[in-house]
Amino acid sequence: MTRDLDEEAPMRKGSLAWVTISALSLAACSGGASGSDAEEASDGGAAAADPTGGIVFMDSAPNPDLDPAGTLSDSSFSQAVLYALYDRILTFDGAGEIQEGLATEWSFVDDELRTFEFTLREGVTFHDGEALTAEVVKANFERTQELGDAAGATVRAAAGNIDSIEAADELTVRVHLQEPDGGFPFALATQFGMMLSPNSLDGSTGVDLEAVGTGPYELVSFTPNNTTTMERFEEFWGGTEGRPATFEVQYVTDDQTRLNALRSGQANVVLLTPRQVSEAEGTGLEVKVNETSSMWVMYENTSEALDDVRVRQALMHAIDRESISSALQFDTGQPSVQLAPPGHPAFLEDADDLYPYDPDKARDLLAEAGHPDGLDLEYVLLNTPEYVQITEVLQQQFAEVGITVDIVTLDISQAGQFMSGETGDLMLARWGGRADLLKTFEVVVGPEGTYAPGGVATPQLEEAIVEARGYAADDPERVNALQAVNRETVESAANIPVVTRSNIYAYNEGCFSGLDPYLASGSNDWRDVTIAPDC
Structure with missing residues (x-):
């Protein structure tokens, strides 16, 4: 919906569209x-x-x-x-x-x-x-x-x-x-x-x-x-x-304890992990899978080795997202290379074509960046079972292209050590999303982003974020501005999404x-x- 914004504009009752879903x-x-x-x-x-x-x-x-x-x-x-x-x-x-x-x-x-x-x-x-x-x-x-x-x-x-x-x-x-x-x-x-x-x-x-x-x-x-x-x-x-x-x-942090509590009547609804879906359905329980704006991503400190876009792009090509989605998310999430969730107007339909799983391409990019014999990166692991499982797979996939990740294990309460730039080149985490996609970009890859300790990846990304701030939430041109931010984020590999999380x-x-x-x-x-x- 388009409307003029002036001193005489009537107050609005209704909704400002984030995304229209059928x-x-x-x-x-x-x-x-x-x-x-x-x-x-x-x-x-x-x-x-x-x-x-x-x-x-x-x-x-x-x-x-x-x-x-x-x-x-x-x-x-x-x-x-x-x-x-x-x-x-x-x-x-x-x-x-x-x-x-x-x-x-x-x-x-x-x-x-x-x-x-x-x-x-x-x-x-x-x-x-x-x-x-x-x-x-x-x-x-x-x-x-x-x-x-x-x-x-x-x-x-x-x-x-x-x-x-x-x-x-x-x-x-x-x-x-x-x-x-x-x-x-x-x-x-x-x-x-x-x-x-x-x-x-x-x-x-x-x-x-x-x-x-x-x-x-x-x-x-x-x-x-x-x-x-x-x-x-x-x-x-x-x-x-x-x-x-x-x-x-x-x-209750333990996954099986939650499910057992439901069966015993201590709880009447519990959060499951993807691997528990079959077990729960097999015992006659009803399972509800709700899509959200959440996804598994890797945040990057671009102040060191990841300052080179070719290294970041090599990481993108090294990940077999389909296998992670199937083996660890049990198809309750979708492979993703972008921070825009499926269904959002700023979602890029062609983004997946930019980063197919291609170990050979990853090796070539590393060689072009001056790392023909491979590269060592420090990887922050937040110590919960789901994080450990995905990390083990990513560690193996990176190793196949010559990237060795040295694991630094922290309690989830210590994640600030990465955000301050004190520890780590990479950190895997569950991004919970933001209601406004622009806020996601600002926080995750923006020039003052909490999860971008090395600063914004490219000057073009900063310019695109600043431009998008100038559009009202219900201005159709805002979608185009968000798509521009999204595309620069993806092409510069300013963040490394893996799979969506329900x-x-x-x-x-x-x-x-x-x-x-x-x-x-x-x-x-x-x-x-x-x-x-x-x-």
Whole structure:
């Protein structure tokens, strides 16, 4: 949709498109879901909903704390709890399109994309009874600004670009930006848009451990990296019909322990790894495979040997993505050489043609780069079972073209050693994606990117990122700009994607509805998930 941006532009109610996905492709994304489950999900599962029941979900990714603006909540894999406790100014639907949240109307009110205005929903209260007002939103934004480098990367960029904030009236907020940012609405639909109660902001409650938001669930208890227990918020502005009475998330790192807990009744829904799908289905459990924007990637430090594009391209050609997808992801993910997920308008249909699996080409490129006898690289391994499995395969594939990777094993909490440039040429990780693809490029390969310790790979990539910032989220030309960023990222091998990664859930047949693909994030939004009786 195209519209003029000027001082008289009407406030907008509706969605800003991230990606349009047909009903057919969404159905395909649901993987192992049965036909009956898909039908229930489409109408919210209201017929089967048990409002007295409770969800007990065992996840592999923990929540160290509950501050949405903090660095420990930056990963999308720990956001299921945050989505339940906190509302956002704007939200996403399952296909990643921006929708109403705490705001019902929103718009840029100038044609320079520097002034963004939104109107809050009337009558919203926090879990402690405090009212949501424009002044509260202003205080939340200012608090994130004051955090500075202590804020998570997801919120830091948005907060850092704000020049000033106005509470124009009780429910109207006007944000003035330092630099044009057509993607600012996307930030409001992520952690930056999660609002804390005024009592949290003034220190009356501890933000890290005592979450007080406006979400559909309120906090009962929280043990960091162990368990979060929540109960339905009866005053939730969106109503309570069909929503389970309780929602508990337990963090269990061992894959088999989670599956065994489901079988024994300790949990009623668990996260699976790809290799567990056949086992779960073989015992009569229902399996749901949800596509997300998440994928397995290797981040690069381009300040040393990887400064040469030919070395980076050699790494791209050395990877047999099809075999990794089949043998390790059990075809629950797709081979990929680009950061744009399949179905996104900026997805490049011809990208795979640039980097077929070709060991001979990889060797030739290394020789051209001055490494005819091979090359040694330092590889950071984050010590979890899935990371180890993929690393073992990659290590073997690299060795076949003469690249020796010296493994440096770190706990996942020590990943900052790579991001600071202190350790490693390469680091494999699960990229959780960003709702706005431009933010993915900025964080992963941008000139100040968290995961690009060696800086931007090429001047052309930096120029393309800067240009893309000048388009509004609903401007059709923004797609072309994102494609240009994507193409330069791929051609310069500024990052090394491997395969996409889905979220895979198991539960007893017919027990859950509404647990649908959530393509805007690497996590799922559980706020509208319902549970059937006797589950």
